[in-house]
Amino acid sequence: MHPNEHALHNPEFLWRNPDPKPSYDVVIVGGGLHGLSTAYHLARNHGIKRVAVVERGWLGNGNAVRNTTIIRSNYLRDESAALYEHCLKLWEVWTEELDYEILFSQRGVLTLNHNLHEVREGHRGMYSNQLNGVDSEWLDAQAVKEFCPIVNTSADLRYPVAGGTLQRRGGIARHDAVVFALARAADRLGVDLIQGCEVTGFDIQRGRVTGLVTTKGRIGAGKVGLVGAGRTPLLARMAGIEVPLQSAPLQALVSDIVEPMLPCVVSNALHVYVSQAHKGELVMGAGRDPYTSYAQRGSFHILEDQMAAALQVFPIFGRVHLLRTWAGIVDVTPDASPIVGITPVEELYLNCGWGTGGFKATPGSGWVFAHTIAHGAPHALNAAFSLDRFETGALIDEHGASVAVH
Amino acid sequence: MKRRPSGGLLDRDRALRFSWDGRTLSGFAGDTLASALLGNNVSTVGRSVAQGRPRGVMSAGLEEAHAFAQIGEGGATEPLVRSTGVELYEGLVARSLSIRGVLSPETDSGRFEKRYAHADVMVVGGGPTGIAAALAAGLQGARVVIADEGPELGGALLRDRYLIDGRPAAEWVRAAGLMLAGLPEVRVLPRTTAFAALDQNGIVLAERVSQHLPIADRSGLADRRLWRVRAKQVILATGALERPLVFPDNDRPGIMLASAARAYLHRFALTPERIVVFATNDDAYRTVFDLHDAGVVIAAVLDARDEATGGLPRKARQAGFEIETGAVVTGTIGDQDGVLQAVRVARLAGGGERLVPCDLLAVSGGWDPNLNLHQQRRGATRWDDRLATFLPGAAVPMQTIVGAANGRYGLNDCLVGGREAGLAAAAALGFAGTVVPAPSAGDEAEGEHASVWHITAPDGDESRSFIDLHRDVTVAGVTRALGAGVRHVEHVKRYTLIGTGVEQGRSAKVNAGRAVAGGIGLDFAQVGVSSGRPPAEPVPFALLAARSRGALFEPVRTTPIHPAHVALGAVFEDAGQWKRARYYPRPGEGMSEAVVRECLAVRNGVALMDASTLGKIDVQGPDSAKFLDRLYTNRIGTLKPGRARYGLMCRLDGVVFDDGVVMRLEPNRFFVTTTTGNAGPVMEWMEQHLQTEWPDLRVWLTSVTEQWATVPLVGPRAREVLAPLVVGMDLSKEAFPFMAVKDGVVAGLPARVARVSFSGELAFEVSVAWDQGLALWDALLDAGSAYAITPYGTEALDVLRTEKGYIIVGQDTDATTTPADAGLEWMIAQDKDFLGKRSLERPAMQRTDRKGLVGILPDDPGVVVPEGCHLVADPNEATPMTILGHITSSFVSPSIRRSFGLAMVTGGRARVGQRLYAPMMNGAPAVTIVDPVFYDPKGARRDG
Amino acid sequence: MLLIRCPWCGEREETEFRYGGQAHIATPRSDVDDASWARFLFHRDNPAGPFAERWVHIHGCRRWFHIVRDTLTHDITRSYLPSESPEDAG
Amino acid sequence: MADSEGMAVRLQSLPQATQVGFRVTLASQMSAANALGIPALPGVNRFIGAGGLLVLWLGPDEWLLIAPDGMVEWESRLRNAIGADQGAVVDVSANRVGFELSGPAARDVLASCCALDLHPRAFGPGGCGQTLIAKAQVILAQTDLETYRILVRPSFANYVAAWLEDGVAGVQGHAKADL
Numbered sequence A: 001m002h003p004n005e006h007a008l009h010n011p012e013f014l015w016r017n018p019d020p021k022p023s024y025d026v027v028i029v030g031g032g033l034h035g036l037s038t039a040y041h042l043a044r045n046h047g048i049k050r051v052a053v054v055e056r057g058w059l060g061n062g063n064a065v066r067n068t069t070i071i072r073s074n075y076l077r078d079e080s081a082a083l084y085e086h087c088l089k090l091w092e093v094w095t096e097e098l099d100y101e102i103l104f105s106q107r108g109v110l111t112l113n114h115n116l117h118e119v120r121e122g123h124r125g126m127y128s129n130q131l132n133g134v135d136s137e138w139l140d141a142q143a144v145k146e147f148c149p150i151v152n153t154s155a156d157l158r159y160p161v162a163g164g165t166l167q168r169r170g171g172i173a174r175h176d177a178v179v180f181a182l183a184r185a186a187d188r189l190g191v192d193l194i195q196g197c198e199v200t201g202f203d204i205q206r207g208r209v210t211g212l213v214t215t216k217g218r219i220g221a222g223k224v225g226l227v228g229a230g231r232t233p234l235l236a237r238m239a240g241i242e243v244p245l246q247s248a249p250l251q252a253l254v255s256d257i258v259e260p261m262l263p264c265v266v267s268n269a270l271h272v273y274v275s276q277a278h279k280g281e282l283v284m285g286a287g288r289d290p291y292t293s294y295a296q297r298g299s300f301h302i303l304e305d306q307m308a309a310a311l312q313v314f315p316i317f318g319r320v321h322l323l324r325t326w327a328g329i330v331d332v333t334p335d336a337s338p339i340v341g342i343t344p345v346e347e348l349y350l351n352c353g354w355g356t357g358g359f360k361a362t363p364g365s366g367w368v369f370a371h372t373i374a375h376g377a378p379h380a381l382n383a384a385f386s387l388d389r390f391e392t393g394a395l396i397d398e399h400g401a402s403v404a405v406h
Numbered sequence B: 001m002k003r004r005p006s007g008g009l010l011d012r013d014r015a016l017r018f019s020w021d022g023r024t025l026s027g028f029a030g031d032t033l034a035s036a037l038l039g040n041n042v043s044t045v046g047r048s049v050a051q052g053r054p055r056g057v058m059s060a061g062l063e064e065a066h067a068f069a070q071i072g073e074g075g076a077t078e079p080l081v082r083s084t085g086v087e088l089y090e091g092l093v094a095r096s097l098s099i100r101g102v103l104s105p106e107t108d109s110g111r112f113e114k115r116y117a118h119a120d121v122m123v124v125g126g127g128p129t130g131i132a133a134a135l136a137a138g139l140q141g142a143r144v145v146i147a148d149e150g151p152e153l154g155g156a157l158l159r160d161r162y163l164i165d166g167r168p169a170a171e172w173v174r175a176a177g178l179m180l181a182g183l184p185e186v187r188v189l190p191r192t193t194a195f196a197a198l199d200q201n202g203i204v205l206a207e208r209v210s211q212h213l214p215i216a217d218r219s220g221l222a223d224r225r226l227w228r229v230r231a232k233q234v235i236l237a238t239g240a241l242e243r244p245l246v247f248p249d250n251d252r253p254g255i256m257l258a259s260a261a262r263a264y265l266h267r268f269a270l271t272p273e274r275i276v277v278f279a280t281n282d283d284a285y286r287t288v289f290d291l292h293d294a295g296v297v298i299a300a301v302l303d304a305r306d307e308a309t310g311g312l313p314r315k316a317r318q319a320g321f322e323i324e325t326g327a328v329v330t331g332t333i334g335d336q337d338g339v340l341q342a343v344r345v346a347r348l349a350g351g352g353e354r355l356v357p358c359d360l361l362a363v364s365g366g367w368d369p370n371l372n373l374h375q376q377r378r379g380a381t382r383w384d385d386r387l388a389t390f391l392p393g394a395a396v397p398m399q400t401i402v403g404a405a406n407g408r409y410g411l412n413d414c415l416v417g418g419r420e421a422g423l424a425a426a427a428a429l430g431f432a433g434t435v436v437p438a439p440s441a442g443d444e445a446e447g448e449h450a451s452v453w454h455i456t457a458p459d460g461d462e463s464r465s466f467i468d469l470h471r472d473v474t475v476a477g478v479t480r481a482l483g484a485g486v487r488h489v490e491h492v493k494r495y496t497l498i499g500t501g502v503e504q505g506r507s508a509k510v511n512a513g514r515a516v517a518g519g520i521g522l523d524f525a526q527v528g529v530s531s532g533r534p535p536a537e538p539v540p541f542a543l544l545a546a547r548s549r550g551a552l553f554e555p556v557r558t559t560p561i562h563p564a565h566v567a568l569g570a571v572f573e574d575a576g577q578w579k580r581a582r583y584y585p586r587p588g589e590g591m592s593e594a595v596v597r598e599c600l601a602v603r604n605g606v607a608l609m610d611a612s613t614l615g616k617i618d619v620q621g622p623d624s625a626k627f628l629d630r631l632y633t634n635r636i637g638t639l640k641p642g643r644a645r646y647g648l649m650c651r652l653d654g655v656v657f658d659d660g661v662v663m664r665l666e667p668n669r670f671f672v673t674t675t676t677g678n679a680g681p682v683m684e685w686m687e688q689h690l691q692t693e694w695p696d697l698r699v700w701l702t703s704v705t706e707q708w709a710t711v712p713l714v715g716p717r718a719r720e721v722l723a724p725l726v727v728g729m730d731l732s733k734e735a736f737p738f739m740a741v742k743d744g745v746v747a748g749l750p751a752r753v754a755r756v757s758f759s760g761e762l763a764f765e766v767s768v769a770w771d772q773g774l775a776l777w778d779a780l781l782d783a784g785s786a787y788a789i790t791p792y793g794t795e796a797l798d799v800l801r802t803e804k805g806y807i808i809v810g811q812d813t814d815a816t817t818t819p820a821d822a823g824l825e826w827m828i829a830q831d832k833d834f835l836g837k838r839s840l841e842r843p844a845m846q847r848t849d850r851k852g853l854v855g856i857l858p859d860d861p862g863v864v865v866p867e868g869c870h871l872v873a874d875p876n877e878a879t880p881m882t883i884l885g886h887i888t889s890s891f892v893s894p895s896i897r898r899s900f901g902l903a904m905v906t907g908g909r910a911r912v913g914q915r916l917y918a919p920m921m922n923g924a925p926a927v928t929i930v931d932p933v934f935y936d937p938k939g940a941r942r943d944g
Numbered sequence C: 001m002l003l004i005r006c007p008w009c010g011e012r013e014e015t016e017f018r019y020g021g022q023a024h025i026a027t028p029r030s031d032v033d034d035a036s037w038a039r040f041l042f043h044r045d046n047p048a049g050p051f052a053e054r055w056v057h058i059h060g061c062r063r064w065f066h067i068v069r070d071t072l073t074h075d076i077t078r079s080y081l082p083s084e085s086p087e088d089a090g
Numbered sequence D: 001m002a003d004s005e006g007m008a009v010r011l012q013s014l015p016q017a018t019q020v021g022f023r024v025t026l027a028s029q030m031s032a033a034n035a036l037g038i039p040a041l042p043g044v045n046r047f048i049g050a051g052g053l054l055v056l057w058l059g060p061d062e063w064l065l066i067a068p069d070g071m072v073e074w075e076s077r078l079r080n081a082i083g084a085d086q087g088a089v090v091d092v093s094a095n096r097v098g099f100e101l102s103g104p105a106a107r108d109v110l111a112s113c114c115a116l117d118l119h120p121r122a123f124g125p126g127g128c129g130q131t132l133i134a135k136a137q138v139i140l141a142q143t144d145l146e147t148y149r150i151l152v153r154p155s156f157a158n159y160v161a162a163w164l165e166d167g168v169a170g171v172q173g174h175a176k177a178d179l
């Protein structure tokens, strides 16, 4: 596609900019992808009319516009596979449903394996995916080369490519367009999108939430959904809830635009993943910084290491230029799985912990969270992703599926 | 433009040939690619991204928004290089770009290297401000690094005719340069761009080491060098960038920044014939004077301000130039190629237009301090009405912004400010040395800058009034975004793509913000501009990777016995950074044949392997036993000196962390082994608990992984092989039973011998000093030759230990596996606490439907069901199927002569006897769940 | 990319260290209830502002120590020994 | 490893030596120093050379003794001096190998792979630190104005040598890119 063409896909009208009403049936805190998706599904699936999204900055200013947009559903655990596969199926119909060109492109996500351990784990994931109805196939080094000819499959590499698993239905979508599309769809269904409105406190009476204190005044609410991603610990504290999260920086970068050549390629051992966005820029991510931070910037040595790693796999990128780097604040849980469900406060619901990999979950996250809010109880797909699993020990460990975050 | 016969900072004796889109052109040493193209009358250097409009060179430096080219050949082809920053060299190959860069698959022979540096004071920018700062700090004795992206120091002084101390500024620059060069603690880095500003004053530089040299002269030199500077104080003297103006057809070749017109004159001796100057501030009048003095016809001087009262406009009037205040360009006219021919001029107040023919339109919409590095540190900016731009706000610690970067546009201000900043930075670090007097320059009184940025299209069509030339975004585009309901500049950026190109909005951002403010009737100061991020200038990926490539990418760790493995033709596997011998194929053998042979040697004869990569920790001190009891799930304290025990460790969450053998050497001294992958983590884990949790324990740890090389001698004949090599060591079963440890001498080498066995066979694990490992190996091979001693690798070991039902942590377990899940409940001491124990008491850890370790026997003894396969009860269930577990280890056993394996299944051993299926794309082999010990369940052979 | 002062070795690049999370978390007795145990295992403060945290100079002297770092700016205001409290450290 | 002889810098392997690591409580530090014949154990980031011995500071309770090859008796001598309850002494002679980098450009070579500030104002002769060369942990000690010793685990020795050789080639202007 032409580098500027996608800007032209943006429609003539996106959203109203309403002032907040005194109260709503449901207020969603956080105008990122998951907040917008929740609001949209509350209106669309559950017919709830009086819904607002309150956003401290501009819609999408958090991780929504910062992520490397890799979409896949090849998670290891059964609960995860079910949830993420539900998301992927929604992606497959979303351009049409939202009536917006979000450029969902199923160009395939290839996860490279470099040693015996990785090959074994790769197969484990693939077999479990297949039984869970998630497409996944094994490519040996030769097939990797055929699928993506610029991958260096030379045996001389420090970590030669032994093969990889491919999810052909995986791919990317244009992150900004998804923000715009969801916001427009929610706005059309009557959801008030209130930007520049920071939640600074909660009205909680006798264990039940009744409203929010915001920088635009008090807003009454029958139900409240917290979808604050990296800032969730700060929000939760205001509501007196403890969440097992760490807020940490995760970086990404883009190059200047080059001729198309690439699907999505991930290497866990080398800690790097690369895709090519629609304009032609290479989009690359690596590991997160280990420390707690809200500064939205990451450490330089991670960039250096990731470039060295990327050039192992893609020597052809040597003279491509780094154009821009940035970071988001990701909300990481101890088991690398999200938390979607009820909280100790009545009518206060929590959707967080998607950490380094929640873009792909955008459709389903909103879908199940809207269900949870509307019914006051989780949907079967998110039942296991409860807050109390950290107390019982029933964790859903997905570290393997998200070693290199994406 | 035309090249003047003399002048400029060119070396006229060195004409250089270069190629542009296949045409051979020539320029001079000192040219940039941009100036050389202009000198060859190439005014259109590319086409715009979206609309395909012809575009030229609009600047002479960092501001460039359009003139990007692809340069170099073969593997060194570099896309999207700013042609105003490319120094011409003999043989340069350059191409205009068709939108996207094209990469070469050939090998790049360019060397990109890295250097760490430390500075008391890091000065970014080598204009008058930076020079003054570096000089002041350097003379104080401070360690100074000064970097400038240009080929020489001077900054704006190179493009202007300033006087310093009454003499041409160039003389001062030269003298200052000499002084700097004479200071031993000062490092001057020309051709070096600071592109990232990190926490705690980390500044990252990209130096063009040899890129300006003819290819033939580059050999042995780096192409570029990455500098990682840590500075105690940073001085940003990065100058200001001139801002273009927005009006219909403002993107034609022939339209350039006013300061650029002077740079092309003074540096590159290039002049147009007729010029129109269109400005909102005083500085552009220098263009009027300088080009006039160079013989260029000044066709019009348009000043958007109602009045122009500053020193320079006054001088211009005195010199007889006709200045039209309140006048603006409302459009431009091009020739058939779209190149500028004339401009339309009108008064802001309204009234008729007139056409002014010209071949250059010099515009100046004001100046924006170059604050990208400050913004990278999340430094604040504030709007300044008088200068109509954003200035630095609150300071970043240990960082000072001076000169034009701080909105001080007078040269004298720059010189004084730079010097003061240099002195202050040095003084803050305790330096007190020579202070030289400040140079001085007479500054003109500067008039206000107009806030005019956009001239409305008379016909209302704003789709040719470009804000972002790189991304082809116009006023109409911004208006459309606002119409959609978008309000924030960051949304406008994402809706229109303003500022997302190679130049990252340097020349577009402020105008974009203004367009937004104007469009929705908000105060521009509130609307602001979109954010700045590293890098300040694009840098190649290869520069960031620097030398971390090829053999330098990551260590290949090998044991001292590695040469022997190589000589034996071993096939290696990567275990973390280690290379381990996986198997030793003999001629004609594949892996399976070799592994069978190696396994049988272990079971029936004698074999040896290299286990040197195991982690080893020496634990000493009176509280060692107590300490290890807290770490391991099983009791260690009851171990007798001279004995060893298999130990298991959990993480705090109760998940299996590592296993290994613990040997008690003396009452207060233990020798702990870990898995290869966990050598570091276990050592760290132990050290962490000693230091942070139990500082009262008197225990001291030393990592001795590479002090000891370890070779297990294994098999029923092992004792016979070892016997002649030891002196005074009784190897009998009685004197040296299973799980005993002895220090002694093996093959003349001081050695530690332990009766531990991971294969389930009689084994003596011999450890000697690392550097004697090869000697030990050779001696054992030699002694065993009569017994057909066989080296075996990790693959055979894997088969052997699986036959015994021994787990490998990380293969048969994952981040959810508890000791009980792994079938190791017998290793959990009930009568003591240990790390992770409390977590095992949580309800989910106690459930009976947890996955547990079992053995599997495929129905078809010839089928090895692949590791990783999942198990179900009903192979015909529709997806998603009910998954019961997965196979963790799976092989052919030469001992029981069939396929077998280990699996983790829900319910664990309660399923023994059940038949499950492993569905795959091509079938669903059935397996029977069995006890996980397949060989010598009583351990008689091991104990033998 | 932080520059961290090891209380022993002085200022070193972040790459020489390993992060250890929030400082001053006491290990509870093993007879606490599951909720308290979960809090100890998993819940950390994540403040937006000064944060007392642990690091270990893993590639240097291998000592654990504490720093106070602002999570909004990454400014490090103190570096102190585990035996000290964040208040009395200089 | 071949010596890299060049204009301004030289890299060579050091011969084998006896190395004894010891960790010792405050109470026994003087006894250790006495046994080693030095007035006190070296302080933070320093080492002391005396009577053919080098004693390097590794941490607040940890030092490394380097003695001529074969002088294994230092292990028991130190253990006796320190006392069994006051610390640990371990023979680590094989645990590290050594390189020496010398010449006017030695500091520049190190600057290509090591982030430590080795300027005489910050380090200098007698300086000693544990740090990273590229991704490998090393002990770096400066023995005179232009000479550094680098001690590294044997399995990282090739890698560290390759980095240093590459740095040497870089400063000598005959660098290769060889990816």
Ligand SMILES: Cc1cc2nc3c(=O)[nH]c(=O)nc-3n(C[C@H](O)[C@H](O)[C@H](O)COP(=O)(O)OP(=O)(O)OC[C@H]3O[C@@H](n4cnc5c(N)ncnc54)[C@H](O)[C@@H]3O)c2cc1C
Residues within 6 Å of the ligand: A029, A030, A031, A032, A033, A034, A035, A054, A055, A056, A057, A058, A059, A060, A061, A062, A063, A064, A065, A066, A067, A068, A069, A070, A071, A197, A198, A199, A200, A227, A228, A229, A230, A231, A232, A235, A250, A251, A252, A285, A327, A328, A329, A330, A354, A355, A356, A357, A358, A359, A360, A361, A405, A406
């Ligand atoms: C660099 C990077 C790369 C990534 N790559 C991928 C990838 O390839 N694939 C993938 O699937 N995922 C990826 N992710 C993860 C993904 O971006 C996130 O999981 C996902 O975007 C989080 O959901 P969100 O969009 O709702 O979050 P956000 O967009 O962060 O939304 C949270 C919103 O809450 C608002 N908020 C917070 N506090 C308050 C308050 N007090 N009052 C009002 N509003 C508030 C914030 O301003 C913000 O807009 C990546 C993330 C990063 C940072």
Ligand SMILES: NC(=O)c1ccc[n+]([C@@H]2O[C@H](COP(=O)([O-])OP(=O)(O)OC[C@H]3O[C@@H](n4cnc5c(N)ncnc54)[C@H](O)[C@@H]3O)[C@@H](O)[C@H]2O)c1
Residues within 6 Å of the ligand: B124, B125, B126, B127, B128, B129, B130, B147, B148, B149, B150, B154, B155, B156, B157, B162, B192, B193, B194, B195, B237, B238, B239, B240, B281, B282, B283, B367, B370, B402, B403, B404, B405, B408, B409, B410, B411, B414, B446, B536
């Ligand atoms: N009157 C006006 O309106 C006006 C406006 C602007 C500048 N000026 C004149 O310009 C001069 C300003 O002096 P100055 O020294 O502050 O600025 P300068 O522009 O002379 O020098 C800044 C230097 O920094 C370099 N630079 C910028 N970013 C860099 C980076 N990231 N890495 C490396 N180098 C970088 C530039 O290449 C340039 O050489 C004075 O002579 C002043 O009078 C006048």
Ligand SMILES: Cc1cc2nc3c(=O)[nH]c(=O)nc-3n(C[C@H](O)[C@H](O)[C@H](O)COP(=O)(O)O)c2cc1C
Residues within 6 Å of the ligand: A065, A066, A067, A068, A069, A175, A254, A277, A279, A281, A283, A296, A323, A324, A325, A326, A327, B499, B500, B501, B504, B531, B533
């Ligand atoms: C998939 C993707 C592609 C991007 N492509 C570009 C690009 O072509 N040019 C650009 O300047 N930034 C690009 N960005 C980065 C954004 O400009 C921006 O840095 C990011 O949204 C974070 O915002 P911030 O830098 O303002 O904090 C891209 C971001 C993403 C997630």
Ligand SMILES: [Zn+2]
Residues within 6 Å of the ligand: C006, C007, C008, C009, C010, C057, C060, C061, C062, C063
């Ligand atoms: Zn230290």
